Amino acid sequence: MDVIVQKYGGSSVATPEKILKVADTLIKKKNEGKDVVVVVSAMGDTTDDLIKLSSAVSSNPNKREMDVLLSTGEMVSASLLSMALINKGYDAVSYTAYQIQIKTSGGHGKSLIEDIDVTRVKESLEEGKIVVVAGFQGINEECDITTLGRGGSDTSAVALAVKLNGKCEIYTDVDGIYSCDPRKYKDAKKLDVIDYEEMLELASLGAQVMNSRSVELAEKYGIEVYVGLSCSDIKGTVIRGIKNMNLESKPVTGIATSDDDVAITIKNLNSDINILCELFEKIGEKKINIDMISQTTPINGMVNVSFTVPKGEFKDAMLIVKDYVSEKSITIDENITKFSLVGIGMKSTSGVAAKLFRIFNDAEIDVKMITTSEIRITCAIKQEDKVKALHMAAKEFNL
Amino acid sequence: MDVIVQKYGGSSVATPEKILKVADTLIKKKNEGKDVVVVVSAMGDTTDDLIKLSSAVSSNPNKREMDVLLSTGEMVSASLLSMALINKGYDAVSYTAYQIQIKTSGGHGKSLIEDIDVTRVKESLEEGKIVVVAGFQGINEECDITTLGRGGSDTSAVALAVKLNGKCEIYTDVDGIYSCDPRKYKDAKKLDVIDYEEMLELASLGAQVMNSRSVELAEKYGIEVYVGLSCSDIKGTVIRGIKNMNLESKPVTGIATSDDDVAITIKNLNSDINILCELFEKIGEKKINIDMISQTTPINGMVNVSFTVPKGEFKDAMLIVKDYVSEKSITIDENITKFSLVGIGMKSTSGVAAKLFRIFNDAEIDVKMITTSEIRITCAIKQEDKVKALHMAAKEFNL
Numbered sequence: 186m187d188v189i190v191q192k193y194g195g196s197s198v199a200t201p202e203k204i205l206k207v208a209d210t211l212i213k214k215k216n217e218g219k220d221v222v223v224v225v226s227a228m229g230d231t232t233d234d235l236i237k238l239s240s241a242v243s244s245n246p247n248k249r250e251m252d253v254l255l256s257t258g259e260m261v262s263a264s265l266l267s268m269a270l271i272n273k274g275y276d277a278v279s280y281t282a283y284q285i286q287i288k289t290s291g292g293h294g295k296s297l298i299e300d301i302d303v304t305r306v307k308e309s310l311e312e313g314k315i316v317v318v319a320g321f322q323g324i325n326e327e328c329d330i331t332t333l334g335r336g337g338s339d340t341s342a343v344a345l346a347v348k349l350n351g352k353c354e355i356y357t358d359v360d361g362i363y364s365c366d367p368r369k370y371k372d373a374k375k376l377d378v379i380d381y382e383e384m385l386e387l388a389s390l391g392a393q394v395m396n397s398r399s400v401e402l403a404e405k406y407g408i409e410v411y412v413g414l415s416c417s418d419i420k421g422t423v424i425r426g427i428k429n430m431n432l433e434s435k436p437v438t439g440i441a442t443s444d445d446d447v448a449i450t451i452k453n454l455n456s457d458i459n460i461l462c463e464l465f466e467k468i469g470e471k472k473i474n475i476d477m478i479s480q481t482t483p484i485n486g487m488v489n490v491s492f493t494v495p496k497g498e499f500k501d502a503m504l505i506v507k508d509y510v511s512e513k514s515i516t517i518d519e520n521i522t523k524f525s526l527v528g529i530g531m532k533s534t535s536g537v538a539a540k541l542f543r544i545f546n547d548a549e550i551d552v553k554m555i556t557t558s559e560i561r562i563t564c565a566i567k568q569e570d571k572v573k574a575l576h577m578a579a580k581e582f583n584l
Numbered sequence: 585m586d587v588i589v590q591k592y593g594g595s596s597v598a599t600p601e602k603i604l605k606v607a608d609t610l611i612k613k614k615n616e617g618k619d620v621v622v623v624v625s626a627m628g629d630t631t632d633d634l635i636k637l638s639s640a641v642s643s644n645p646n647k648r649e650m651d652v653l654l655s656t657g658e659m660v661s662a663s664l665l666s667m668a669l670i671n672k673g674y675d676a677v678s679y680t681a682y683q684i685q686i687k688t689s690g691g692h693g694k695s696l697i698e699d700i701d702v703t704r705v706k707e708s709l710e711e712g713k714i715v716v717v718a719g720f721q722g723i724n725e726e727c728d729i730t731t732l733g734r735g736g737s738d739t740s741a742v743a744l745a746v747k748l749n750g751k752c753e754i755y756t757d758v759d760g761i762y763s764c765d766p767r768k769y770k771d772a773k774k775l776d777v778i779d780y781e782e783m784l785e786l787a788s789l790g791a792q793v794m795n796s797r798s799v800e801l802a803e804k805y806g807i808e809v810y811v812g813l814s815c816s817d818i819k820g821t822v823i824r825g826i827k828n829m830n831l832e833s834k835p836v837t838g839i840a841t842s843d844d845d846v847a848i849t850i851k852n853l854n855s856d857i858n859i860l861c862e863l864f865e866k867i868g869e870k871k872i873n874i875d876m877i878s879q880t881t882p883i884n885g886m887v888n889v890s891f892t893v894p895k896g897e898f899k900d901a902m903l904i905v906k907d908y909v910s911e912k913s914i915t916i917d918e919n920i921t922k923f924s925l926v927g928i929g930m931k932s933t934s935g936v937a938a939k940l941f942r943i944f945n946d947a948e949i950d951v952k953m954i955t956t957s958e959i960r961i962t963c964a965i966k967q968e969d970k971v972k973a974l975h976m977a978a979k980e981f982n983l
Binding site for chain 1: 600603604607640643648649662664666667680729
């Protein structure tokens with residue numbers, strides 16, 4: 186079998202007309218002799234509309250029931266796409282999560298795919314059918330409906346490609362992965378290829394093209410993922426493992442920025458590591474993601490500690506922090522942009538950080554916090570410096 | 585267990601506000617110590633909206649996919665009602681057809697319930713939960729989603745009551761079963777009790793309060809069904825077996841009228857019964873329901889045969905008829921009303937037909953065709969005579 190798994194996002198199937206267009210694109214692939222599997226998201230704003238409905242009947246919708254509700258969005262788009270294909274004279278069949286046993290674990294609203302039973306999918310492909318799978322959904326051990334979280338249809342598609350040993354193509358409303366956000370920097374360049382790790386850093390930093398878990402899954406099983414514009418011939422970006430960097434390759438592949446965090450600083454904290462441990466454990470228990478952490482060298486056994494939390498989780502985080510330290514030793518900074526350079530070339534190229542700091546120095550951009558990984562440097566800067574920093578770094582690193 | 589199965593139709597759950605009202609009604613029952621199971625239809629016009637969507641992508645939507653699409657409507661209302669109950673502090677859980685294995689046979693869009701595995705329902709009831717079941721849907725042997733046809737949620741509710749050995753209450757937007765349509769005859773009386781057979785005759789004749797199959801199922805298992813107005817204290821109608829008629833009981837319980845048929849008459853047909861057999865077999869194969877049939881006595885081996893078919897199936901029926909007889913021997917009459925008196929009292933009371941014909945004679949109402957069953961007399965009359973016939977018969981038989 187020569188299987189290709191295509192995924193179409195909500196904007197690509199937002200209207201009946203768009204569904205018919207997707208059907209035509211699939212038929213072209215089918216006519217090329219491919220075994221075509223297609224994963225669809227819910228039409229346009231369906232998911233938001235369903236969430237609104239739930240808010241109208243419940244101030245805190247039960248998570249199990251929320252997943253039943255949300256899963257209907259993908260059933261609608263999958264059945265419509267299948268009908269459209271059949272009406273155009275091509276045999277097709279839609280499958281829901283329970284029909285192909287997309288088994289998940291990890292709780293409602295954020296489930297992880299454990300396994301998929303692709304027996305029925307393979308049988309249908311062998312019968313010449315185009316197989317349409319409702320994305321974003323799974324079932325748990327109790328046979329209850331689960332969902333994979335926002336962007337979960339990407340994961341559905343990659344998991345199916347893994348199980349069917351096929352190629353994976355993610356179609357969306359952007360035409361590929363860019364070195365930095367083209368809305369913020371008009372000269373941003375589209376990448377032909379990007380490494381899994383780079384994509385992961387960019388995805389987790391707010392470049393919302395691909396869901397991170399789907400990239401992790403693709404990396405784990407070595408599945409190449411193509412990301413491109415729906416129903417178009419414009420060439421997109423391939424996500425794959427880049428083992429050997431050639432000498433001329435650039436150290437920095439992309440820049441991501443995010444204004445979605447708040448920095449909390451605690452002054453004059455006893456430098457006992459146990460206190461920090463406990464504090465961060467408590468915050469972790471509440472599923473609040475701490476991102477950047479920096480700590481000064483102890484002076485007289487006291488340290489200053491800063492860390493960032495997502496804006497939406499800030500209130501909850503503060504409740505915990507206030508249990509540990511008095512309010513007057515806490516400083517809040519809501520005016521931060523996380524500014525990140527990403528590139529697997531950084532592993533072998535020194536001096537990237539130095540170059541970045543030189544730029545910031547020359548442009549009088551204050552750096553409030555710094556964290557790094559093997560392939561990423563992130564600085565917290567003032568939000569008003571973001572555009573300047575983006576332009577200067579993009580120019581310096583030729584992005 | 586003291587199980588009560590309530591069913592709420594689409595108009596009763598059309599908005600979040602109405603869903604919250606239904607939740608309150610269920611909670612009242614729960615607080616009375618009942619084990620509450622509730623079957624819901626899709627919200628308001630959802631089903632029609634989904635059908636419209638399907639028409640936008642396909643001129644002839646595939647039936648399997650149509651069932652996937654339509655089944656989402658009931659999943660939405662079931663999950664919302666469950667959320668609403670939980671938010672009000674009552675434990676609840678929604679189940680889809682596959683979760684409680686509502687096994688069906690008989691093809692997509694018109695499936696019949698074969699069995700339900702109520703193990704999970706019973707467990708949930710024992711845990712004190714209110715169980716919300718998505719109506720109208722089932723699964724077939726291939727684990728594909730099926731639907732039970734319009735009004736199928738009534739059947740879901742009765743089948744659950746059978747399996748749970750409980751009472752069944754159907755809540756809708758009318759406050760009970762009337763002797764005749766109160767919109768057409770303002771003095772129509774609401775019935776306290778109606779026999780299964782009477783209800784079946786009325787249901788199949790177009791009194792759209794209850795789905796016929798659900799009444800058949802209730803009769804088969806001797807389940808009492810209450811029909812009443814949603815979220816109201818107005819007393820409705822009980823459908824049950826009436827074995828012993830008391831002496832004063834009325835011979836006629838109700839009148840139903842329907843303008844939805846066309847009469848086809850074939851003149852000078854060879855009176856060979858084989859021809860009629862073959863013709864009606866062919867029509868039956870196309871799933872066209874022939875209702876009234878009348879035939880004149882043969883003259884010179886030739887007969888005139890008239891029969892009625894639903895308007896929607898008239899074209900298909902004509903295609904078949906034209907294969908058997910020349911067009912000039914066919915007469916079409918679109919101006920007919922089927923006018924039916926129904927009552928199990930007719931079994932023991934003679935003269936009902938005579939009284940009806942006397943009324944028609946006095947009022948100069950032409951009777952075009954007549955058919956009867958043990959508990960029903962149906963006449964085809966001119967549509968313009970309908971109101972007059974209804975008023976005179978209702979008065980005569982004290983309805």
